[in-house]
Amino acid sequence: MNDFEQSLRTALGLIVGADAELVRTVALSLMVSGSACLLAAGFGLAAGAWLAVARFPGHRSVVLLMNTLLALPSVVVGLVVYLLLSRSGPLGSWGILFTPTAMVIAQTILVFPVVAALTRQLVGDSLRDGGDQLRSMGAGAFLCGLLMLLHDRWAVVTLLLAAFGRAISEVGAVMIVGGNIAGVTRVMTTSIALETSKGDLPLAMALGLVLLAVVGVVNVLIGFVQRGRGSALAGVR
Amino acid sequence: MSPGLPTVDTAGPLLRVRDVSVRFGKVQALRGVSLQVMRGDFIALVGANGSGKTTLLRALHGLVAHHGTREVLDPQALQVMVFQRPFMLRLSVWNNVILALWLARCPGRAPRMGRAERAARAAQALRRVGLEALRDRPARALSGGEQQRLALARAWAVRPQIVFLDEPTASLDPSAKREIEALLEGFRADGLTLVMSTHNLGQVKRLATRVIYLDRGEVRVDLPTERFFADHVDGRADLFLKGELSWSLE
Numbered sequence: 001m002n003d004f005e006q007s008l009r010t011a012l013g014l015i016v017g018a019d020a021e022l023v024r025t026v027a028l029s030l031m032v033s034g035s036a037c038l039l040a041a042g043f044g045l046a047a048g049a050w051l052a053v054a055r056f057p058g059h060r061s062v063v064l065l066m067n068t069l070l071a072l073p074s075v076v077v078g079l080v081v082y083l084l085l086s087r088s089g090p091l092g093s094w095g096i097l098f099t100p101t102a103m104v105i106a107q108t109i110l111v112f113p114v115v116a117a118l119t120r121q122l123v124g125d126s127l128r129d130g131g132d133q134l135r136s137m138g139a140g141a142f143l144c145g146l147l148m149l150l151h152d153r154w155a156v157v158t159l160l161l162a163a164f165g166r167a168i169s170e171v172g173a174v175m176i177v178g179g180n181i182a183g184v185t186r187v188m189t190t191s192i193a194l195e196t197s198k199g200d201l202p203l204a205m206a207l208g209l210v211l212l213a214v215v216g217v218v219n220v221l222i223g224f225v226q227r228g229r230g231s232a233l234a235g236v237r
Numbered sequence: 238m239s240p241g242l243p244t245v246d247t248a249g250p251l252l253r254v255r256d257v258s259v260r261f262g263k264v265q266a267l268r269g270v271s272l273q274v275m276r277g278d279f280i281a282l283v284g285a286n287g288s289g290k291t292t293l294l295r296a297l298h299g300l301v302a303h304h305g306t307r308e309v310l311d312p313q314a315l316q317v318m319v320f321q322r323p324f325m326l327r328l329s330v331w332n333n334v335i336l337a338l339w340l341a342r343c344p345g346r347a348p349r350m351g352r353a354e355r356a357a358r359a360a361q362a363l364r365r366v367g368l369e370a371l372r373d374r375p376a377r378a379l380s381g382g383e384q385q386r387l388a389l390a391r392a393w394a395v396r397p398q399i400v401f402l403d404e405p406t407a408s409l410d411p412s413a414k415r416e417i418e419a420l421l422e423g424f425r426a427d428g429l430t431l432v433m434s435t436h437n438l439g440q441v442k443r444l445a446t447r448v449i450y451l452d453r454g455e456v457r458v459d460l461p462t463e464r465f466f467a468d469h470v471d472g473r474a475d476l477f478l479k480g481e482l483s484w485s486l487e
Contacts, residue, residue, distance in 0.1 A: 130324030132300055136317060137391070138340040147336075151326045 007205030029187040032100055033167035036107030040115045041160055048119025049145030069113035078176030081106040098179040106173035111163040118159045123148045154226055161222055165215055250310050251276050251399055251430055257305035259292050266292040268454040279425050281445035282434040289454040290434035294401045314398035321404040323388035325376035330368055333376045334359040334391050341395035362394035382413025389420050402433035450474045
């Protein structure tokens with residue numbers, strides 16, 4: 001039996017057997033990445049809509065920066081958050097380093113630019129089509145941006161799914177600020193990294209497959225919602 | 238007059254612009270335009286492509302930055318604009334009208350209205366344009382003519398004093414055009430003031446009380462409809478009416 005086959009069997013075994021450690025790790029992964037995405041969505045959607053309508057000196061630079069931050073390395077985020085939250089850092093008194101809260105903060109910072117930059121693009125495109133018409137009806141600039149989020153809500157869901165994918169699949173930031181403490185801050189990706197370093201490649205691969213399955217299930221659920229909506233809008237331009 | 242519409246004074250200006258100019262980069266879209274929109278007017282803006290009709294509509298409505306002065310003489314007067322290709326949010330027909338009512342009553346624009354009043358007005362507006370049966374359909378699933386009727390319902394529902402219309406029947410089939418024209422005639426009968434850009438001279442004769450002919454961003458003629466078609470006050474306007482305004486003359 002080769003490693004890949006063994007990984008599949010192990011993954012299946014872990015899932016079917018509802019391995020307690022696995023369930024705890026998956027739950028923590030979903031909680032951390034889900035919370036980070038919710039926070040990033042709250043700030044990022046508003047910031048993206050605002051950037052799409054606002055015009056101020058340096059606007060282009062801010063947009064450029066936001067687009068550049070799409071490629072923000074997760075280890076850099078982890079390092080910065082670590083320095084901020086470590087005992088000697090400016091936020092050391094919070095005492096949240098090596099906790100899930102620190103992991104949520106790091107992942108929020110990581111996915112915020114993804115949400116904000118893609119939202120700006122999405123809202124900007126829609127405003128070109130209908131921004132004047134909304135303004136003509138009495139909407140202020142920022143309200144126009146928010147209404148376009150409503151208009152493009154299914155694209156926004158896809159965007160948030162992409163952000164969730166970015167969050168749940170990263171390892172650098174959560175490893176640095178979480179510390180990969182078993183039962184406390186160990187998530188899927190840090191488990192995979194640990195098992196790989198221990199040489200248990202089949203288990204690492206199995207965890208990878210479980211991670212993919214988790215993201216796949218979320219994707220399928222959203223797909224169902226969109227398909228249901230799509231059939232209701234058959235023929236919509 | 239339809240119920241709930243504002244009482245309209247029979248005379249007096251509603252909107253005035255003086256020496257309005259608009260420039261888009263190197264293009265001078267409007268040059269020193271001065272005019273008054275009087276209550277009850279149905280103004281047709283005509284002119285060749287690129288003459289500045291849409292820009293003038295937007296300037297009158299306050300949607301475009303300009304030099305010169307623009308005075309809304311009745312601060313309570315609500316203005317709305319119906320565009321050539323109306324933009325419908327991905328919502329139902331009903332919710333598009335409700336949203337327009339909500340936006341029209343945003344703080345600072347007009348008194349707020351309750352949910353029941355919004356619903357009553359939306360139902361009335363959809364009945365008026367014949368879209369009541371389609372109220373739960375997605376707005377973007379409607380045909381072009383139906384979307385234009387929905388845009389008119391959205392505009393009419395907010396009880397405006399002035400409606401700006403940017404080629405509202407362009408790209409519609411003859412039957413849909415007739416429907417829109419009938420609605421516009423009804424709006425005028427209700428006492429609304431309408432300012433419409435169009436290329437359709439037959440429509441101008443049928444609907445408008447006053448014609449403004451624009452040429453290269455300037456108002457060349459501003460006359461009652463009958464006189465515009467009967468008098469020969471401007472050489473270029475005559476050429477336009479004959480369809481002989483060629484590029485070589487530009």
